[in-house]
Amino acid sequence: MSNPIKSKQPIKEYNGFWWIPGDNQNQFYGNLKIDENGEIYLQLFGNTLEEREEYLELNFNILYGVCEDDIEITIFNRYRSKGLASSFFSLKSEYRYCLIGYHASIENEISFKEIHVNISEMFGWFTNYEIQLIHQKKDRFYIEDELYTDNERKISICAVNEETWKSSGRNIIMQRKGYFKFVYENPKTYYDFFEEMKGISMLFSILSRDKILIQEILIPYMKSNIPKKALLYINNQTYFRPIVERNFKSKLGREILVSSIDKVFKKLYELDESDKFILEVLSDKYLRTPGNARSEFFNIVSAFESWHRHNISEIDEENVKIYDKIILELGNKKDLVDFVGSRSILFKGVSFPKRIKFLICKDRWGLIKNDKVFTKIVVSTRNMIAHNLKKSKYVANFGELIVVQNIIHSILELEFLKSFSLNDKFINIHMQNHPIIERTVLQITSNGEMIRFYKN
Structure with a gap:
């Protein structure tokens, strides 16, 4: 495969040294480039082939670098399809996706469309198209995937996959957590907003089949003429269940989930007391x-x-056959149904x-x-x-x-x-x-x- 660096002109370039956290005595010289499309290219140089191979077998998940202009670079490895990643680079490209973030004196956020990684002609080039927004705070990495925005009600929802890590020598201990984050501008009273969020937490518990609880509601005090923002975390303290995780991993699955959330929100505001009771009973199975x-x-x-x-009273064609079968079994049509010209059936008493x-x-x-x-x-x-x-x-x-x-x-x-x-x-x-x-x-x-x- 041809080297893509030659075909695209980089607009940013960082030269520096890279190492595993806790192992800064074993460093590689590296060059990282960002082109006009925001795409990332990384090359590592130096040392012998044997040393590089030994270096890459250390089962690390995170790679640090400090460039010549003192900008720190962090390469963060997520998970391979067959479980936890063993190293950042893989001959068989078994990892799901990788993330690269950088920060200087103030925290920055950057979104990358794809990543190209190369190590001194050892493995060739790898291109990945599943890169999302990454944030970094100290030892915490988290990806926010915006799922839903309601401009009319000023609501936005993000799915957050958060990772914390601790280094012990050459071993990296990783902890995972997934949750939904809601940002709600111009909320109603605190009580009304809390009740509304309770309904959302019940629905998300059913959709994810997990205990989704309201972890935090923050409504900052502001002047009356400034819109308020309410930040809500609905947190299950664990990684998303497979049903939700599977939907996030594929483009089609994500579209299905997003369209579902949109319909859920529209319907949520139309629920009457009967529907709310049903919602509460169904979610109890997962919440309690x-x-x-x-x-x-x-x-x-x-x-x-x-x-x-x-x-x-709202019967579709599939149900008509079911009701016909019920009527034949019961035999008593008069007190059971009242047929209308459109063959809709109204159950009375x-x-x-x-x-x-x-x-x-x-x-x-x-x-x-x-x-x-x-x-x-x-x-x-x-x-x-x-x-x-x-x-x-x-x-x-x-x-x-x-x-x-x-x-x-x-x-x-x-x-x-x-x-x-x-x-x-x-x-x-x-x-x-x-x-x-x-x-x-x-x-x-x-x-x-x-x-x-x-x-x-």
Whole structure:
């Protein structure tokens, strides 16, 4: 491959020495160039081939440099596709992407479109197109990827991947953390803003299937004629779950996620009290540790009933077939539906067992094998808890309580996300490898006698 430095005229050039933090006795002379497009080129020189090879086998993640004009350069290696990076340079180019940042007496921010790296003709040139904005503060590196901006409401959201490192001799200890950062200009009262952010944290908990909590809200005191800025961190203290991480890594995945956030925000401001209750119940699964099984069962059943009552008048073509099937099974059309010319169906005064029929038809995972027994278990258990009735033969035992609420939660989560008009690809990815479904299948198959509704 030809040397790209020859084809582009650099506008900035830095010459200096490079070393691993904590190992400044072993240095390489290096030249770093930035061209008119903001692209980076780095070459390391000096020492013998054997010494350079030994140097590159030290499993470092960060490379420091000080140039002749006293500007410090930091080369920061992220992660290879097969786990943590072993070194900054790789013969097989297995790393995901690399970041280069520089700072002088005052902190600067610079965005690079791509990176070209070369070491004295050893490995050839490597080009990377996934470079994003990087910031550096002492031993903390973080990338901000702007996901969403609402100019009307003055809201912006960034996904932040943050890394801290400590050096111990030649070993680098790396800690990772991912979170969403919100900047909100002209917020309402502190209470209203906090309640709004609670709704956002619930939605992000569902989208990322993780505990996304409000970590910090900062509303600086300013004069009334100056716009206020509220900075909110919703932080899960860990790296993003695979579903979110996978979306950030690919261009298509990022577009899907961004379009989803846009639709989520538009819908968020239209939620009524019924939707907010459903949102709270669904997010509880990720935000809180398991509590009373009966209480959680009753909450998820009530949320489903509320959703069904609130949304059932909006029927799509897929649902028409489901309702036709339900009508044929029940036989009593008069009190169930009222057909309109467009074949939309309005449910009026639908009994709870009939709502469960709809739930069963939406079981895309095939978890429910015995429809009649499942319906009796849900109805009997719900009535016993709601009306303090005596325990009957169809009331769920503890194991069935957990399984039933997991099934209802998964179906309701899918239908609720659909109401936000999210991208179908995002929905499909989100519902794949669902931890609640996987846990439920394991519970069912490990004790078939206990789970009566699963048996034919």
